[in-house]
Amino acid sequence: MRWNNTHQDRRIRRAANLLIAATLALSLQGLLFSQTTPPPVVAPNQASPNQAPANQPPTVAQPAAGHRTSLIMIDPAHGGSESGAILNPVILEKDVTLALARRLRQQLITRGIQAQLVRDSDGILSVDQRAVLANAAQPALYISIHATSQGSGMRIYTAMLPASGDNSGPFVDWQSAQSASLARSRWAQGQLVAAVQKTGFPVRSLAAPLRPLNNITVPALALEIAPTTGDVSQLASADYQQMISAALANGVATLIPALRTKPESAP
Numbered sequence: 001m002r003w004n005n006t007h008q009d010r011r012i013r014r015a016a017n018l019l020i021a022a023t024l025a026l027s028l029q030g031l032l033f034s035q036t037t038p039p040p041v042v043a044p045n046q047a048s049p050n051q052a053p054a055n056q057p058p059t060v061a062q063p064a065a066g067h068r069t070s071l072i073m074i075d076p077a078h079g080g081s082e083s084g085a086i087l088n089p090v091i092l093e094k095d096v097t098l099a100l101a102r103r104l105r106q107q108l109i110t111r112g113i114q115a116q117l118v119r120d121s122d123g124i125l126s127v128d129q130r131a132v133l134a135n136a137a138q139p140a141l142y143i144s145i146h147a148t149s150q151g152s153g154m155r156i157y158t159a160m161l162p163a164s165g166d167n168s169g170p171f172v173d174w175q176s177a178q179s180a181s182l183a184r185s186r187w188a189q190g191q192l193v194a195a196v197q198k199t200g201f202p203v204r205s206l207a208a209p210l211r212p213l214n215n216i217t218v219p220a221l222a223l224e225i226a227p228t229t230g231d232v233s234q235l236a237s238a239d240y241q242q243m244i245s246a247a248l249a250n251g252v253a254t255l256i257p258a259l260r261t262k263p264e265s266a267p
Contacts, residue, residue: 073139076101080124096147107249131215153202159213195251
């Protein structure tokens with residue numbers, strides 16, 4: 001029994017040694033193979049499948065060229081504690097602008113044009129907040145609406161930008177953000193003035209350093225509506241508001257195809 005146990009122990013140790021030797025041989029073979037197999041060659045201007053070239057930025061998908069939204073964003077001026085002009089003891093500018101904006105939105109929707117209000121309640125928004133909302137939506141046209149007791153009919157404004165702005169790459173100076181779209185704003189202004197003039201309604205085109213026009217990155221206009229009779233109560237008249245909103249909607253409808261396709265630098 002003792003011999004048999006000793007003999008059996010020797011057989012077990014021999015089998016274990018053979019297993020260890022085989023394992024070491026396989027490990028050495030793998031090590032030698034990895035040292036003698038050259039790495040894949042990548043040309044200087046060619047990236048490996050999972051790595052971008054060191055001298056080139058990663059590719060970023062761009063929107064389809066020429067495609068623009070047809071959204072018209074209408075911004076009734078003032079609101080909340082900011083009443084605007086007190087046109088008479090019972091007519092506030094903020095109420096007239098909101099009523100006009102709602103009528104214009106409805107007139108545009110009736111013509112199949114998407115329209116949205118920046119302010120659709122008696123809430124207060126700063127000019128910066130209005131610009132941020134408009135720039136985020138990227139509409140085809142931004143229209144700010146004001147009302148006044150001075151003058152007669154309608155005045156349509158484009159921005160008057162400061163002399164220079166510090167623009168760097170995709171970042172633009174806040175006070176001159178309109179610069180890239182100013183030519184198209186002026187073109188839209190001319191087209192809209194011509195359309196309103198056809199109705200016989202008094203209308204003028206002007207430029208002014210108005211906010212938030214300077215801060216808007218898309219074509220942007222400001223409208224200032226005055227009575228034609230000298231009676232400020234005309235501004236609160238449903239008939240007067242309906243006539244103005246219909247004339248404006250007809251004019252805007254003619255702008256949409258061009259606003260969607262024309263480049264920023266050309267009217």
